[in-house]
Amino acid sequence: MAKIVVVTGGVVSSLGKGIAAASLGLLLKARGLRVTIQKLDPYLNIDPGTMSPFQHGEVFVTDDGAETDLDLGHYERFIHASVTRSHNVTAGQIYDSILSRERRGDYLGRTVQVIPHVTDEIKRRIHSLSLMTEADVHIVEIGGTVGDIESLPFLEAVRQLKLELRRDVIFVHVTLVPFIKAAGEVKTKPTQHSVKELREIGIQADILLCRSEAPLDSDVREKIALFCNVPTEAVISATDVKSIYEVPGVFHDGGLDELVVQMLGLPSRDVQPPDLAAWSAFVRRVTHPGRQCEIAIVGKYTHVRDAYKSVIEALIHAGAANDARVHLRWVESTDVEQQGAAALLSDVDGICVPGGFGERGVEGKIATVQFAREKSIPYFGLCLGMQVATIEFARHVVGWADANSSEFDPSSEHKVIDLLADQAGVTDKGGTMRLGAYKCALREGSLAARAYGQPEVEERHRHRYELNNKYAQQLTSRGLVLSGKCVGRELVEIVELPDHPWFLAVQFHPELKSRPQDPHPLFRDFVRASLERRRARLGDDVFDATNETSIERAEA
Numbered sequence: 001m002a003k004i005v006v007v008t009g010g011v012v013s014s015l016g017k018g019i020a021a022a023s024l025g026l027l028l029k030a031r032g033l034r035v036t037i038q039k040l041d042p043y044l045n046i047d048p049g050t051m052s053p054f055q056h057g058e059v060f061v062t063d064d065g066a067e068t069d070l071d072l073g074h075y076e077r078f079i080h081a082s083v084t085r086s087h088n089v090t091a092g093q094i095y096d097s098i099l100s101r102e103r104r105g106d107y108l109g110r111t112v113q114v115i116p117h118v119t120d121e122i123k124r125r126i127h128s129l130s131l132m133t134e135a136d137v138h139i140v141e142i143g144g145t146v147g148d149i150e151s152l153p154f155l156e157a158v159r160q161l162k163l164e165l166r167r168d169v170i171f172v173h174v175t176l177v178p179f180i181k182a183a184g185e186v187k188t189k190p191t192q193h194s195v196k197e198l199r200e201i202g203i204q205a206d207i208l209l210c211r212s213e214a215p216l217d218s219d220v221r222e223k224i225a226l227f228c229n230v231p232t233e234a235v236i237s238a239t240d241v242k243s244i245y246e247v248p249g250v251f252h253d254g255g256l257d258e259l260v261v262q263m264l265g266l267p268s269r270d271v272q273p274p275d276l277a278a279w280s281a282f283v284r285r286v287t288h289p290g291r292q293c294e295i296a297i298v299g300k301y302t303h304v305r306d307a308y309k310s311v312i313e314a315l316i317h318a319g320a321a322n323d324a325r326v327h328l329r330w331v332e333s334t335d336v337e338q339q340g341a342a343a344l345l346s347d348v349d350g351i352c353v354p355g356g357f358g359e360r361g362v363e364g365k366i367a368t369v370q371f372a373r374e375k376s377i378p379y380f381g382l383c384l385g386m387q388v389a390t391i392e393f394a395r396h397v398v399g400w401a402d403a404n405s406s407e408f409d410p411s412s413e414h415k416v417i418d419l420l421a422d423q424a425g426v427t428d429k430g431g432t433m434r435l436g437a438y439k440c441a442l443r444e445g446s447l448a449a450r451a452y453g454q455p456e457v458e459e460r461h462r463h464r465y466e467l468n469n470k471y472a473q474q475l476t477s478r479g480l481v482l483s484g485k486c487v488g489r490e491l492v493e494i495v496e497l498p499d500h501p502w503f504l505a506v507q508f509h510p511e512l513k514s515r516p517q518d519p520h521p522l523f524r525d526f527v528r529a530s531l532e533r534r535r536a537r538l539g540d541d542v543f544d545a546t547n548e549t550s551i552e553r554a555e556a
């Protein structure tokens with residue numbers, strides 16, 4: 001039976017609960033334990049797939065095709081293992097299954113209630129993931145902030161778990177200890193209130209992870225300990241850091257993993273001191289790079305960095321693999337439409353057009369691709385970025401001026417990107433795209449095959465539209481290389497241009513599989529090509545610490 005660590009958050013949202021859960025997972029795994037992490041989201045959507053990126057940020061897709069919360073991306077990156085559909089439970093899913101059972105008559109004669117029916121279903125999903133993963137430690141992160149009405153059934157369910165499993169369950173609460181300028185000191189009251197709020201619903205926090213600008217003094221920790229009813233060593237500073245990848249180190253230094261192991265009574269013969277050598281080496285490459293380059297991300301959600309979470313992280317991993325800091329320049333594709341690509345993109349080293357939906361800004365993305373292609377700037381297209389690359393090629397190289405995707409112009413004569421028959425009849429919006437992992441066969445000798453170093457790969461998808469095979473022959477005859485094909489289905493997955501320093505675009509989302517310990521080969525080679533352009537353009541690519549820009553801010 002797995003031991004359970006419940007992670008909750010208090011005071012304000014965006015305290016980095018997901019990173020905290022992922023970091024604890026990493027530390028426990030580094031001690032030789034089998035770890036799994038599950039996210040419970042209190043909202044009523046079945047999954048975040050139908051929410052706007054402005055609202056929810058990135059939708060993280062798992063191998064088994066679930067559309068999930070972006071925190072699952074952190075889990076995969078930190079614990080270096082793949083999660084599944086069962087790792088993200090929403091209130092919507094819970095109610096959906098209970099209400100279907102009610103209609104079937106499973107509760108005949110009874111009143112269906114939050115307690116026990118909803119709470120039982122929540123506990124059932126926690127237990128079933130423990131069993132499925134055979135984890136030693138099962139970390140359960142509860143979305144939202146303590147005090148939200150919505151999260152109450154989830155908190156009640158884990159309160160019951162504690163009652164049932166006693167020493168096998170502990171509560172870690174992530175909270176904020178703000179520095180108040182006017183008073184010249186940090187304030188512990190918000191933390192006290194939020195721990196009290198938990199206590200009112202029957203949960204006593206065991207460990208507090210206190211987000212603060214600077215490490216907390218011992219008297220502050222003692223005060224928090226006293227008022228929150230925890231031992232002083234359980235008040236751990238979660239000091240602000242530049243890179244999220246430094247968080248496991250901060251927690252380890254604060255004694256978190258040791259404390260969790262002790263509190264859960266994990267026999268010391270089972271747990272080694274954590275082996276953090278490889279992780280620390282990676283963090284060092286992130287924080288102390290030798291080189292640098294600047295890559296433009298041209299999209300339409302560029303002021304909501306969470307919308308591109310995995311793309312940002314994949315570029316950080318690829319940077320580390322090349323001993324480089326990748327600076328990001330965020331460019332709104334509608335600005336490209338108004339100001340022209342040359343004005344915004346002439347002095348970057350690489351250009352990436354990531355995934356997206358809807359017509360707004362698409363012409364700016366097509367102009368971006370044309371600029372990258374004609375000016376020999378390394379180009380990496382992700383999903384929509386592959387579709388616009390195909391449209392651009394069809395318009396300006398093949399000469400079909402009206403070429404488009406039926407998503408943007410259903411009346412185009414040359415729909416080089418189109419819905420296939422199996423998507424054409426779909427009316428439901430939720431969970432109906434091409435989702436999850438598909439095998440892709442690579443063309444021998446292509447840029448893609450050389451990057452991956454293997455003939456077949458598996459990548460995750462989230463899209464409706466595909467390259468229209470009707471035009472494949474004409475596109476290739478003019479020089480577009482179709483270097484990746486779906487195994488078992490006639491679908492183009494990768495396009496590239498041979499007469500260009502580095503031009504490659506994929507129908508899938510490689511960013512979802514990049515990990516610190518295993519940077520994605522396409523991102524790695526894209527960054528390498530961008531570094532080469534920088535050196536050719538400026539004569540050197542040496543890292544300049546005075547030129548620190550967006551990537552740190554993107555992570556904050």
Ligand code: GLN
Nearest residue numbers: 355356383384463464465
């Ligand atoms: N809108 C495009 C499609 O549905 C691309 C989707 C994406 O970039 N994820 O096919």
